[in-house]
Amino acid sequence: MLLFLYPLATLVLTSVYGDGGWTLQHYRRLFTVPAYLKVLRNTIQTAGLVTLICLALGYPLAYRLTTSSGVLRGVLVIAVLMPFWTSLLVRAYGWMVILHPNGLLNTVALWTGVVREPLELVHNTTGVLIGMSQIMLPYMVLPIAAVMQSVDPRLLQAASSLGAPPWRRFVSVYAPLTLPGVLAGCLLVFIISLGFFVIPALLGGTRDILLAQLIDFNMSKVLNWGFAAALSTVLLVTTLAIYAVAGRMLRIQTLWGSFR
């Protein structure tokens, strides 16, 4: 563990120590230069949007997963777990092949005449949102499905026998009961999205970069370690803070093994 904690501590130190003394210059720079503020805003916005998209796609999928059985259920479980089995890079590459101006989607769209010009789907925010949502979806589906499985069907029968119409049963009974899973999924997706690097780097544009890319840029291109360390510290503290606040709800171990 020394291998992990020591470098992290050094990292935080590097961010506040430079030019022979303690300094907050890197943080001041991050929070005053408009370009950097824009990166922070982009990062939060993207993570938020990815969370919403994942929720919209994931909730119905989780529902279908818990209510189906047999072969269909098997297919759905594999579809949800398969992303865990395939490397991130492979899937990012797959999206590039699909979304590229000469890619699968545009070729089909042009051929069928749905569009006249190739759609700009990659190297911009659209590409990042599509790629990240796909990769984050299982993290949304698994906690929700785990909670859905534990909902006692008798509660809904009770609501039904008391005369509640389907939408009422959903709004007053089912939605509140599955809320913990939704919250866990949203938090998980949001936190992981904040620090995402591979997808934005491959599918994103050069103008709207995210925090992780800015860290990489400062590390490997301009060699500004102090600033890279400050950026990493901001990301680290934000992530750990959210985990600390939501920790009781989000037990890491159960998240990784909650759904079988």
Place this chain on the structure above:
Amino acid sequence: MSRARGWGELGPAWNAVLWVFTALVVLLLVGPSLTVIAMSFNSADLLQFPPPGYSLRWYAHFFSRTEWLTAAWNSFIVAVLTTLVATVLGTMAALGLVRGRFPGRHLATAVFLTPLVVPVIVTAVAVYGLYAKLRLVGTVWGLVMGHTVLALPFVIINVSAVLQGMDWRIEQAARSLGAGPLRAFTLVTLPLIRPGILAGALFAFVASFDDLVVALFVSGTRAVTLPVRMWSGIQFELNPTVAAVSTMLILVSVLAFGAVELLRRRR
């Protein structure tokens, strides 16, 4: 469809809508991987739709290039070493965390699992900062140490899960029948927790083999791993060799996780 779970009957129309929606989401989930597999058999020089023909030339290309083979070999060596180190350390840590009764045990567990929640890019930057000083950048052992950090939590989680479900009286019985601590452990405990250790080892292997971000910083120019080679391949040459490599990777990980599932079923 009768429904034991859920919020009641949906009605045929909504049921159909939900199925169509589910099908689309499933397509979204598996589409990219399937596309990559299809493209790897493409005979054209560039990514082209529809493929003009089918061939295995990109597989041949991969196996004829030393830079690809070296990268694959580096990845394999690093992953094997990481698996060994992480499995041994992780198993010991899990034993300590589950069995130990010391103050701060929960805190220690949380600390051991932090690499899971810390963004990989932060881990990578931190590890790189240290390795630059220790001159570990561009070495296999540097990569192994970096990957061990990523892999350790997976081993700990898997082994702890088995340990928690284990009946300690079995080991106590062995001890009371005269077996020494080591003998009781190797003959009784170890075989019982073996499924967890194996699953943890597989996760560790995959965590190392798939890692791009830490390797991007730590591998330098001398110890390039497969994901790092793919990364530059994706960015600078759009030929389908990457698709061929990806297809083989998908195959390997499907086999690996199939094995994990089998282990779980048997448990």
